[in-house]
Amino acid sequence: MxxxxxxxxxxxxxxxxxxxxxxxxxxxxxxxxxxxxxxxxxxxxxxxxxxxxxxxxxxxxxxxxxxxxxxxxxxxxxxxxxxxxxxxxxxxxxxxxxxxxxxxxxxxxxxxxxxxxxxxxxxxxxxxxxxxxxxxxxxxxxxxxxxxxxxxxxxxxxxxxxxYEPHSDSYVSSHYSNADADGRRFQLTSILSPSPRPNMMYEWKGFPSPPMGWRYSRETMADLDRRGMIWYPRTKSGALDTAKRPRYKRYLDEQKGNVxxxxxxxxxxxxxxxxxxxxxxxxxxxxxxxxxxxxxxxxxxxxxxxxxxxxxxxxxxxxxxxxxxxxxxxxxxxxxxxxxxxxxxxxxxxxxxGRPENLSEARDLAKRDAYEFQWWANWLVGVQNYLEHKKGADKGIDGLIYFKNGPRGIGKVIVSVTPSWLRL
CATH class of the missing domain: 3.40.50.150 (Vaccinia Virus protein VP39)
Known part of the structure; x- marks a missing residue:
């Protein structure tokens, strides 16, 4: 399995x-x-x-x-x-x-x-x-x-x-509050390395290297920049603000949700x-x-x-x-x-x-479990209402079959399972 x-x-x-x-x-x-x-x-x-x-x-x-x-x-x-x-x-x-x-x-x-x-x-x-x-x-x-x-x-x-489970509306509002001109919502996440990475310490578009380096290589940064995945801080005049740090744009429509x-x-x-x-x-x-x-x-x-x-x-x-x-x-x-x-x-x-398909298997089921034999026999004839609530002595009526009886409404057939024939 x-x-x-x-x-x-x-x-x-x-x-x-x-x-x-x-x-x-x-x-x-x-x-x-x-x-x-x-x-x-x-x-x-x-x-x-x-x-x-x-x-x-x-x-x-x-x-x-x-x-x-x-x-x-x-x-x-x-x-x-x-x-x-x-x-x-x-x-x-x-x-x-x-x-x-x-x-x-x-x-x-x-x-x-x-x-x-x-x-x-x-x-x-x-x-x-x-x-x-x-x-x-x-x-x-x-x-x-x-x-x-x-x-x-x-x-x-x-x-x-x-x-994953879908993000809730409140989560989207609080974590994806930014949007591009085309309406795509995104959140800003760090693009800095969390641990020292000397090979990732380089200047990027006028932004000095972070103390522990960038999270990505130059090649990856260039690819992200080409695809518009990097957000750059700017001054009021619109120039790049190199005193701050660029950030990664994580788009909502690319996320599967919360784990x-x-x-x-x-x-x-x-x-x-x-x-x-x-x-x-x-x-x-x-x-x-x-x-x-x-x-x-x-x-x-x-x-x-x-x-x-x-x-x-x-x-x-x-x-x-x-x-x-x-x-x-x-x-x-x-x-x-x-x-x-x-x-x-x-x-x-x-x-x-496991369901009896011939006389020998029916006899075997009756010997092993007479109660289950009764269920099976009722099923064979299409019983809709089983009257035996628990295992015990047979009370004579084991099930009922309902049928349409013309102008008399709903009729019923009484079913009684008597396995004595199995001894033949």
Whole structure:
């Protein structure tokens, strides 16, 4: 992989629901759990912990130390399950590749320790703070408004395209207050060398050499002068004022903007009225992913999102001409992403793997996860409203299909998934 972005569950103990709609677009009150953001110490967590310890990864002693402090807690389960995955992500990154882990302050400090062990602390590049929302009026502590994005690289030789943001109007007014006769705005910057440069000490058009020399050679100065890039001070009579210094003219229309910092406040969250909204409360805006992909990958590179959810990374990669791979544990997430691509990237070419394509694979899915089998079966027949809110005993009705029923308005078909036939 050239770039990996992951936005895993944050151990927030929250159930994230998807809102379903009728064919007419009206909201349906019934919701279904897309995934449950809850972790607990169980056999899979213990196996994940043992796998990391046995892997020989530099994260092993860190994970052992954390377990001695946190015990067999829910948070330790989360860290163990994340660690075994991060070890594999490090393995498949190209030497020039990067990884961005999106998290909140609940566990970001623990995850950073683990990433330091896996990638090496020398390959930690930034902790980005994304202000995702405004202050909450009912907060009982300092209002939590930001997420963290941890940026690591595989090596020191990594892909990097400098990201810029446009200059603000106030910045332009204060820093580019000068203009040529044709209206081109510019600012004046020093043309003097900041350190002693004996070979740059020469007289230029009657201006004596600065104490440490000019910033440019005679040849470069002549080229800049020919292109009108040097401003010369003049007296009231219009003559050159050699008691002062010439300056370099930095034109506004030749600047890309300000280099972006690690504090991002210019990207709002996906609000309730946003066209890109898919119904996931934790959905990230496409522009956030486009910024990350543009900075740390190039067209044609391969981008991986191993927790792809509703497909924001995939859409951003498709729009920026990157190749991509998305992984999710639920069948419904893949269904959502397919619909998203069909609507917003109709020319996208992709293949879905892991979905049953024959009787043998359907039997296998039912044995491994009856709940996911139910989702898949509902999808096969076009269910629009899934009625099972959580895993548990089958209540008989698993989904509804709405259809136009002539003068009677909207009719509905009741769907019940009964996998007993798989035993045949």
């Amino acid at each position: 050239d770039l990996i972005y992951l936005d895993p569950p944050f151990n927030s103990k929250a159930n994230y629901n998807l809102l379903y709609r009728t064919p007419q677009g009206d909201a349906i009150q019934a919701q279904t759990t897309a995934f449950q953001d809850t972790w607990w110490w169980d056999t899979p967590a213990a196996v994940a912990f043992d796998d990391v310890v046995a892997s020989g990864s530099r994260a092993a002693p860190i994970l052992i130390a954390l377990k001695s402090y946190l015990g067999e807690s829910d948070l330790m389960a989360y860290l163990a399950m994340m660690s075994v995955r991060l070890v594999e992500m490090h393995r498949i990154l190209r030497p020039t590749g990067s990884l961005y882990l999106h998290c909140d302050p609940t566990a970001s400090h623990y995850l950073k320790l683990i990433l330091d062990g896996i990638f090496g602390f020398e390959n930690f590049k930034n902790e980005i703070t994304w202000k995702r929302t405004a202050a909450h009026g009912d907060s009982r502590t300092w209002s939590r408004v930001a997420d963290k994005i941890l940026f690591y690289t595989r090596t020191q030789d990594f892909t990097w395209n400098i990201p 972006l910092t690690t504090i991002w406040t210019d990207i709002p969250p996906v609000n309730a009225r946003a066209k890109e909204r898919m119904g996931y409360p934790t959905q990230k805006p496409v522009v956030l992913l486009e910024r990350i992909l543009a900075a740390s990958s190039n067209p044609g590179d391969i981008v991986l999102d191993p927790f792809c959810g509703c497909g924001t990374t995939i859409e951003a990669a498709q729009r920026l001409d990157r190749r991509w791979i998305g992984i999710d544990v639920t069948h419904h997430a893949i269904d959502v992403i397919e619909g998203r691509l069909d609507e917003r990237c109709p020319k996208a070419s992709y293949k879905v793997t």
